[in-house]
Amino acid sequence: MNDMRKLFVSAAFAFATFCLSAKVELPSVIGDNMVLQQQTSAALWGKASPGKTVTISPSWTREKYKVKADPQTGKWMVRVGTPEAGGPYSITFSDGEALSVSNVLIGEVWYCSGQSNMYMRMCGYPSSPTGGAADAVYSAKASIPVRIYEPPCRMTVDPQYECEGRWEENTPDVVVRSSALAWFFATYLQGVLDVPVGVIVSSYGGSSIESWLDRPTVESRFPGEFDLSVLDAPNPMMDVNTPCALYNGQVAALEPYTFKGMLWYQGCTNRARAEQYTRLQTVYAEMMREKFQNPDAGFYFVQLSPFWCGDPEGFQTGYFLEAQQKTLKTIPHSGMVTTTDLGIFDNIHPIDKRTPAVRLAYLALQNDYGIKPFDATAPTYDHMVINETPVARDNAAISGKSITVFFKTCNTGMADSVGPRGEDLEGFEIAGADRVFHKAHAMAGWGKDVIVWSDEVPEPVAVRYSFRNWAPGNLTNTFGIPAAPFRTDDWDDLER
Numbered sequence: 377m378n379d380m381r382k383l384f385v386s387a388a389f390a391f392a393t394f395c396l397s398a399k400v401e402l403p404s405v406i407g408d409n410m411v412l413q414q415q416t417s418a419a420l421w422g423k424a425s426p427g428k429t430v431t432i433s434p435s436w437t438r439e440k441y442k443v444k445a446d447p448q449t450g451k452w453m454v455r456v457g458t459p460e461a462g463g464p465y466s467i468t469f470s471d472g473e474a475l476s477v478s479n480v481l482i483g484e485v486w487y488c489s490g491q492s493n494m495y496m497r498m499c500g501y502p503s504s505p506t507g508g509a510a511d512a513v514y515s516a517k518a519s520i521p522v523r524i525y526e527p528p529c530r531m532t533v534d535p536q537y538e539c540e541g542r543w544e545e546n547t548p549d550v551v552v553r554s555s556a557l558a559w560f561f562a563t564y565l566q567g568v569l570d571v572p573v574g575v576i577v578s579s580y581g582g583s584s585i586e587s588w589l590d591r592p593t594v595e596s597r598f599p600g601e602f603d604l605s606v607l608d609a610p611n612p613m614m615d616v617n618t619p620c621a622l623y624n625g626q627v628a629a630l631e632p633y634t635f636k637g638m639l640w641y642q643g644c645t646n647r648a649r650a651e652q653y654t655r656l657q658t659v660y661a662e663m664m665r666e667k668f669q670n671p672d673a674g675f676y677f678v679q680l681s682p683f684w685c686g687d688p689e690g691f692q693t694g695y696f697l698e699a700q701q702k703t704l705k706t707i708p709h710s711g712m713v714t715t716t717d718l719g720i721f722d723n724i725h726p727i728d729k730r731t732p733a734v735r736l737a738y739l740a741l742q743n744d745y746g747i748k749p750f751d752a753t754a755p756t757y758d759h760m761v762i763n764e765t766p767v768a769r770d771n772a773a774i775s776g777k778s779i780t781v782f783f784k785t786c787n788t789g790m791a792d793s794v795g796p797r798g799e800d801l802e803g804f805e806i807a808g809a810d811r812v813f814h815k816a817h818a819m820a821g822w823g824k825d826v827i828v829w830s831d832e833v834p835e836p837v838a839v840r841y842s843f844r845n846w847a848p849g850n851l852t853n854t855f856g857i858p859a860a861p862f863r864t865d866d867w868d869d870l871e872r
Contacts, residue, residue: 400422492644494558536624590663717858
């Protein structure tokens, strides 16, 4: 018995000695089960003994990568070439003592961020279930190569080098507590591309976009617009609206992990600041591309869904959706998912997370992977014509004046149209010179046009679509992609 005890103590001491002598340290985002972006130069980094040379040996190649740790901090970073999708592989890191990570897959990596609609778990929120969650959870299996990394929610005054977290496999126990939208996106993308897909999900419910920006960006791009004094306070009292707090706690430690593109689902907290938001979202995308050394990364975002917002007749959401759409012109390689069909009157969290996730996947497949069987972008307003004389439509004469609205679509042939025909389209309003909007009748033509009219507006001059806080709409292209909310006027002073 004494001999066995001595043997156990000796083995434990040897293991402890090995742990103490192994100098290479890796951030949590570089570890077992991770997914690396295929066919690129993927960033790997960590710490070692200051000044020492670190050797990185990926199992998919005989090539070894060497990098010298910083003489003062011991930090190092290297880029390794990745092959076509596949795995599992391992990577060994050594500065004299070896450290290995295993079960590494090569495939597609996407970064997902935002507030509660991105954070929303497959298990949902209280009294707010996630649609299709039970099937999603039970169908999850580790053999389906989808991997998820989510750092914990954390706010800090300074950028952090490390955060807790780990890459996890696609099992029911993992999926049930993971971001529903990110999982649905990854699973759909994996099914279409037939390669491993990894998602890094850094989100926080109720957060403002400025909390996801770093301090130098806020100071240089938005001087005087945000109070940064809390970051310098001796006992800072931070919340999810504190500028830079979530960037510091949840983003900095992930840089510069290599990914294909970004998904963004945020805006509820900033809804009352439409003009500022166009600038904020544009700068956020620019900053993220710079921080992650990925200037060509796709940036795809979700517009807010209809919600009563305390005043279902108000236009605040309409102006905000317009601000989101404006960033399509200011952010290169970007795309927008519309959700006019997913709103719930008294729930800011649509239970359907699969639909927006799949629409995001359509954009990625179209723009990043060259799969273009149809146009996945939302129809958008192009121009309008006031019809001075009655118009015949579907065997019915529309008496008085009306407005025909034309849309931009990029489809070809019969798909180059909006609809559905034969239904009274919802969400349209029409106004005269008095700027009072009335619910309108709307019918689709045979192409890109919709005719709008109301007996209450004999002299129409303007049309709005799905522009109020609660204004669900059902106009789509022929593949069911909802049209973007819009207005034909420039009346910014309306409250209702």
